[in-house]
Amino acid sequence: MRANYPFNCWYVAATSDEVSDGLFTRRLLGKHVLLYRRASGELVAMEDRCVHRPHPLSTGRRDGDRVSCGYHGFTYDPDGTLVVVPSQENVPPGARVRTYPVREQAPFIWVWLGEPGAADLRQPPKLPWLGTGDWASSIHKAEIKANYLLLHEHYLDLTNVFHMHPEAVPPDLHRLPALDEVEVSERSVSYSRLTIATRPAAWEKDASGVAADAESPRLEEGVFVSPGLHVQRYVIDPHGERPLSMLRIQGFTPESEGVTHAFVRIARDYATDNPDITEYLRAMFSEMTVRDAAALEAMQVRIDEETEPRRNINVKADRAALRARRIARDMVDEESGYRTWA
Structure with a gap:
């Protein structure tokens, strides 16, 4: 049975004060979403799941602007690209977690969980x-x-x-x-x-x-x-x-x-x-x-x-x-x- 909410829509994921230096997670539209800020303050929104095993990345740690999974240490760039596999030298090509368009209009942080290319065609609602x-x-x-x-x-x-x-x-x-x-x-x-x-x-x-x-x-x-x-x-x-x-x-x-x-x-x-x-x-x-x-x-x-x-x-x-x-x-x-x- 399909959900009765559309995905191609900007939704509030959190308030600005909820997302700071740590890793913040919330379930939105049936998806577990990880939110954090880079050192510059820029927001990152990505799927809260390691590509290796279904372990939440939010229980891991920050490594600069990167996120390391707390299970086996798989590490991701802010764009979701897997960059480190501690148990081996090479990284499986193309391995990545999905990231989501995210915008901040204080006091709200908006996220787009729908069709990736459609987000640029619509901005979060103004007030x-x-x-x-x-x-x-x-x-x-x-x-x-x-x-x-x-x-x-x-x-x-x-x-x-x-x-x-x-x-x-x-x-x-x-x-x-x-x-x-x-x-x-x-x-x-x-x-x-x-x-x-x-x-x-x-x-x-x-x-x-x-x-x-x-x-x-x-x-x-x-x-x-x-x-x-x-x-x-x-x-x-x-x-x-x-x-x-x-x-x-x-x-x-x-x-x-x-x-x-x-x-x-x-x-x-x-x-x-x-x-x-x-x-x-x-x-x-x-x-x-x-x-x-x-x-x-x-x-x-x-x-x-x-x-x-x-x-x-x-x-x-x-x-x-x-x-x-x-x-x-x-x-x-x-x-x-x-x-x-x-």
Whole structure:
């Protein structure tokens, strides 16, 4: 059975601070990937498996910019070429481990695990939502035992917020309006909605300093940028003199069909010099992610236990989520006809 995630896509492999002088490994799209930095700081991504025997290179050691396997000492250049076999003088010609295109756009490290020649045709997604001003941000990482599409669908339909995170909802908002617009391109889906004017929730007062009796609308936007990236934008008083914007930038990288690595960056353009607010928002959204993960993992258990296909009913709020799932399915179908690089 084929996986439901495409390989020809840039995915977040790690955060910049996770990869330093040592050998770092993570399972991504069913593959064990070794990451490390050369002395110059340049990143290397290669298959975490010796060509001699199936031993993980990540348990070996660095030899300058080279990597030596901890089993028999087979040593590799950063381009994956086998250069040393300690038990003999000659090296089998052409022996190498696969390496992968890797790019760093702090705080994320992106990797391409698909068709090697296609990586140069597409660069990792940019993040124009941050604009040109100063932003304060924090990072939260989580391993969620659920399929990556469940995560995308969850954040493309925030009508669940009244039931899962009621404390985050402004006090005068009892229902989210219908989506104002859903835009679909070949590879992305975006939506937006504008709420009624309302007083701030407790967290909005604490984080932004908005007066308790100030009433203003909220703009909510979401973008399925690619199977590997999801962005949400939340703006208090979007048409006022000083809109207050917050971003939730989420890298969703499948480890397997049933496990997803989530890399969540929370950024804001207000009170950017206050580290206490940064920590307040980090803790708040980390706790919300834990609750989200519990719901998604419970659904994944049901999916895994079902012995026959079940058809879910859909409602208007599911429009963006359904289009995102269709895009991912089309990308997988497109690859299935010619995938030879795995």
